[in-house]
Amino acid sequence: MEDRVTYGEIRAWFLGSYYNYCRAKLSHQSPWAEGESEVGYAYSELENSFDLPVEKLMLEILALILSADRSSEKVKKYHLDMIRGLLKEIELSSVLNDLPSDEAAELKKDLRVLGLY
Template identity: 85%
Template sequence: MEERVTYGEIRAWFLGSYYSYCRVKLSHQSPWAEGESEAGYAYSELENSFDLPIEKLMLEVLALILSAGRSSEKIQKYHLDVISGLLKQIELPSVLEELPSDEAAELIEDLRLLDLY
Protein backbone atom coordinates (compact mmCIF):
# COMPACT_ATOMS: atom_id res chain seq x y z
CA MET A 1 0.00 0.00 0.00
CA GLU A 2 1.16 3.51 -0.85
CA GLU A 3 2.45 5.69 1.98
CA ARG A 4 -0.27 8.22 2.76
CA VAL A 5 0.23 11.74 4.03
CA THR A 6 -2.00 12.46 7.02
CA TYR A 7 -4.53 15.27 7.31
CA GLY A 8 -2.41 16.76 10.09
CA GLU A 9 0.73 16.72 7.93
CA ILE A 10 -1.05 18.41 5.02
CA ARG A 11 -2.45 21.01 7.40
CA ALA A 12 1.01 21.61 8.92
CA TRP A 13 2.55 22.10 5.46
CA PHE A 14 -0.31 24.36 4.40
CA LEU A 15 -0.02 26.48 7.55
CA GLY A 16 3.76 26.59 7.18
CA SER A 17 3.43 28.09 3.70
CA TYR A 18 0.64 30.40 4.92
CA TYR A 19 2.92 31.63 7.74
CA SER A 20 5.96 32.06 5.47
CA TYR A 21 3.95 34.11 2.98
CA CYS A 22 2.65 36.42 5.71
CA ARG A 23 6.17 36.89 7.02
CA VAL A 24 7.40 37.87 3.55
CA LYS A 25 4.52 40.31 3.17
CA LEU A 26 5.43 41.92 6.50
CA SER A 27 9.16 41.98 5.90
CA HIS A 28 8.73 43.66 2.51
CA GLN A 29 5.89 45.81 3.80
CA SER A 30 4.08 45.02 0.57
CA PRO A 31 0.37 45.80 0.37
CA TRP A 32 -2.12 43.09 -0.41
CA ALA A 33 -3.35 43.09 -4.00
CA GLU A 34 -7.00 42.46 -4.72
CA GLY A 35 -7.61 38.72 -4.77
CA GLU A 36 -4.25 37.92 -3.20
CA SER A 37 -4.34 35.62 -0.18
CA GLU A 38 -2.07 33.66 2.07
CA ALA A 39 -4.38 30.65 1.65
CA GLY A 40 -4.11 30.91 -2.12
CA TYR A 41 -0.34 30.98 -1.91
CA ALA A 42 -0.22 27.99 0.44
CA TYR A 43 -2.59 26.06 -1.82
CA SER A 44 -0.47 26.81 -4.89
CA GLU A 45 2.60 25.51 -3.06
CA LEU A 46 0.91 22.15 -2.40
CA GLU A 47 -1.64 21.60 -5.17
CA ASN A 48 0.46 19.17 -7.25
CA SER A 49 2.11 17.45 -4.30
CA PHE A 50 -0.24 14.51 -3.76
CA ASP A 51 -1.10 11.34 -5.67
CA LEU A 52 -3.85 9.75 -3.61
CA PRO A 53 -7.41 11.04 -4.03
CA ILE A 54 -7.90 11.21 -0.24
CA GLU A 55 -4.81 13.44 0.09
CA LYS A 56 -6.10 15.68 -2.70
CA LEU A 57 -9.50 15.82 -0.99
CA MET A 58 -7.85 16.79 2.30
CA LEU A 59 -5.95 19.63 0.60
CA GLU A 60 -9.12 20.97 -1.04
CA VAL A 61 -11.03 20.83 2.25
CA LEU A 62 -8.18 22.64 4.03
CA ALA A 63 -8.09 25.33 1.34
CA LEU A 64 -11.77 26.07 1.92
CA ILE A 65 -11.56 25.87 5.71
CA LEU A 66 -8.53 28.17 5.85
CA SER A 67 -10.09 30.72 3.53
CA ALA A 68 -12.95 30.83 6.07
CA GLY A 69 -15.43 32.13 3.53
CA ARG A 70 -13.21 35.07 2.50
CA SER A 71 -12.36 33.81 -0.97
CA SER A 72 -14.28 34.84 -4.06
CA GLU A 73 -17.19 32.81 -5.37
CA LYS A 74 -14.99 31.78 -8.31
CA ILE A 75 -12.30 30.39 -5.98
CA GLN A 76 -14.85 28.63 -3.78
CA LYS A 77 -16.48 27.11 -6.86
CA TYR A 78 -13.09 25.91 -8.10
CA HIS A 79 -12.36 24.04 -4.86
CA LEU A 80 -15.92 22.68 -4.61
CA ASP A 81 -15.71 21.42 -8.21
CA VAL A 82 -12.41 19.65 -7.48
CA ILE A 83 -13.94 18.13 -4.34
CA SER A 84 -16.99 17.00 -6.31
CA GLY A 85 -14.74 15.30 -8.86
CA LEU A 86 -12.72 13.59 -6.14
CA LEU A 87 -15.86 12.38 -4.38
CA LYS A 88 -16.92 10.72 -7.66
CA GLN A 89 -13.56 8.87 -7.75
CA ILE A 90 -13.63 7.51 -4.21
CA GLU A 91 -16.11 5.77 -1.97
CA LEU A 92 -15.83 8.26 0.89
CA PRO A 93 -17.38 6.15 3.69
CA SER A 94 -15.01 3.24 3.01
CA VAL A 95 -11.99 5.55 2.67
CA LEU A 96 -12.90 7.22 5.97
CA GLU A 97 -13.10 3.79 7.62
CA GLU A 98 -9.48 3.16 6.61
CA LEU A 99 -8.27 6.33 8.35
CA PRO A 100 -7.34 6.39 12.05
CA SER A 101 -10.52 7.34 13.93
CA ASP A 102 -9.27 10.73 15.16
CA GLU A 103 -8.15 11.73 11.67
CA ALA A 104 -11.42 10.57 10.12
CA ALA A 105 -13.42 12.46 12.77
CA GLU A 106 -11.52 15.66 12.07
CA LEU A 107 -11.96 15.37 8.31
CA ILE A 108 -15.68 14.58 8.71
CA GLU A 109 -16.10 17.60 10.98
CA ASP A 110 -14.46 19.84 8.37
CA LEU A 111 -16.55 18.34 5.56
CA ARG A 112 -19.67 19.04 7.65
CA LEU A 113 -18.58 22.65 8.27
CA LEU A 114 -18.50 23.02 4.49
CA ASP A 115 -21.87 21.22 4.09
CA LEU A 116 -20.17 18.44 2.12
CA TYR A 117 -20.97 15.47 4.36
Protein backbone atom coordinates in the same frame (compact mmCIF):
# COMPACT_ATOMS: atom_id res chain seq x y z
CA MET B 1 -4.23 2.00 3.36
CA GLU B 2 -1.07 2.55 1.35
CA ASP B 3 1.55 5.05 2.50
CA ARG B 4 -0.01 8.45 2.50
CA VAL B 5 0.35 11.86 4.01
CA THR B 6 -1.93 12.46 7.00
CA TYR B 7 -4.49 15.22 7.29
CA GLY B 8 -2.42 16.73 10.10
CA GLU B 9 0.74 16.75 7.97
CA ILE B 10 -1.02 18.40 5.04
CA ARG B 11 -2.49 21.00 7.41
CA ALA B 12 0.93 21.66 8.96
CA TRP B 13 2.52 22.16 5.52
CA PHE B 14 -0.37 24.37 4.42
CA LEU B 15 -0.13 26.50 7.55
CA GLY B 16 3.65 26.67 7.21
CA SER B 17 3.33 28.13 3.71
CA TYR B 18 0.55 30.45 4.90
CA TYR B 19 2.77 31.70 7.73
CA ASN B 20 5.85 32.14 5.52
CA TYR B 21 3.84 34.16 3.00
CA CYS B 22 2.43 36.47 5.67
CA ARG B 23 5.86 36.91 7.25
CA ALA B 24 7.36 37.80 3.86
CA LYS B 25 4.57 40.32 3.25
CA LEU B 26 5.36 41.98 6.58
CA SER B 27 9.13 41.90 6.20
CA HIS B 28 8.95 43.44 2.72
CA GLN B 29 6.14 45.79 3.80
CA SER B 30 4.26 44.73 0.67
CA PRO B 31 0.69 45.96 0.41
CA TRP B 32 -1.96 43.36 -0.40
CA ALA B 33 -3.10 43.38 -4.01
CA GLU B 34 -6.72 42.84 -5.04
CA GLY B 35 -7.47 39.12 -4.94
CA GLU B 36 -4.16 38.19 -3.31
CA SER B 37 -4.39 35.71 -0.45
CA GLU B 38 -2.20 33.71 1.84
CA VAL B 39 -4.53 30.74 1.33
CA GLY B 40 -4.06 30.96 -2.43
CA TYR B 41 -0.30 31.04 -2.02
CA ALA B 42 -0.25 28.07 0.36
CA TYR B 43 -2.58 26.11 -1.91
CA SER B 44 -0.41 26.81 -4.96
CA GLU B 45 2.64 25.56 -3.05
CA LEU B 46 0.97 22.20 -2.39
CA GLU B 47 -1.56 21.61 -5.17
CA ASN B 48 0.61 19.23 -7.24
CA SER B 49 2.25 17.52 -4.28
CA PHE B 50 -0.10 14.60 -3.79
CA ASP B 51 -0.88 11.43 -5.72
CA LEU B 52 -3.65 9.82 -3.72
CA PRO B 53 -7.22 11.07 -4.14
CA VAL B 54 -7.70 11.16 -0.35
CA GLU B 55 -4.67 13.47 0.01
CA LYS B 56 -5.99 15.73 -2.76
CA LEU B 57 -9.38 15.76 -1.05
CA MET B 58 -7.78 16.79 2.23
CA LEU B 59 -5.92 19.65 0.54
CA GLU B 60 -9.11 20.95 -1.08
CA ILE B 61 -10.99 20.77 2.23
CA LEU B 62 -8.19 22.66 3.99
CA ALA B 63 -8.17 25.38 1.33
CA LEU B 64 -11.88 26.02 1.92
CA ILE B 65 -11.69 25.80 5.70
CA LEU B 66 -8.72 28.19 5.89
CA SER B 67 -10.32 30.70 3.56
CA ALA B 68 -13.19 30.82 6.10
CA ASP B 69 -15.65 31.96 3.43
CA ARG B 70 -13.51 35.00 2.55
CA SER B 71 -12.58 33.85 -0.95
CA SER B 72 -14.39 34.90 -4.10
CA GLU B 73 -17.31 32.82 -5.35
CA LYS B 74 -15.12 31.74 -8.28
CA VAL B 75 -12.41 30.38 -5.93
CA LYS B 76 -14.96 28.73 -3.66
CA LYS B 77 -16.63 27.08 -6.67
CA TYR B 78 -13.25 25.84 -7.92
CA HIS B 79 -12.48 24.05 -4.65
CA LEU B 80 -16.03 22.70 -4.26
CA ASP B 81 -15.92 21.35 -7.83
CA MET B 82 -12.56 19.70 -7.10
CA ILE B 83 -13.99 18.12 -3.94
CA ARG B 84 -17.10 16.88 -5.74
CA GLY B 85 -14.94 15.40 -8.50
CA LEU B 86 -12.75 13.61 -5.96
CA LEU B 87 -15.80 12.31 -4.10
CA LYS B 88 -17.02 10.75 -7.37
CA GLU B 89 -13.62 9.08 -7.76
CA ILE B 90 -13.44 7.59 -4.27
CA GLU B 91 -15.88 5.90 -1.94
CA LEU B 92 -15.84 8.33 0.99
CA SER B 93 -17.25 5.90 3.55
CA SER B 94 -14.58 3.30 2.85
CA VAL B 95 -11.83 5.95 2.86
CA LEU B 96 -13.06 7.21 6.22
CA ASN B 97 -13.15 3.63 7.56
CA ASP B 98 -9.53 3.15 6.47
CA LEU B 99 -8.32 6.27 8.29
CA PRO B 100 -7.35 6.23 11.97
CA SER B 101 -10.48 7.16 13.96
CA ASP B 102 -9.21 10.57 15.14
CA GLU B 103 -8.21 11.56 11.61
CA ALA B 104 -11.54 10.34 10.17
CA ALA B 105 -13.46 12.28 12.83
CA GLU B 106 -11.55 15.46 12.02
CA LEU B 107 -12.12 15.07 8.29
CA LYS B 108 -15.84 14.39 8.83
CA LYS B 109 -16.13 17.47 11.04
CA ASP B 110 -14.53 19.66 8.36
CA LEU B 111 -16.76 18.15 5.66
CA ARG B 112 -19.79 18.92 7.84
CA VAL B 113 -18.65 22.52 8.38
CA LEU B 114 -18.51 22.87 4.59
CA GLY B 115 -21.93 21.24 4.19
CA LEU B 116 -20.47 18.28 2.30
CA TYR B 117 -21.16 15.44 4.75
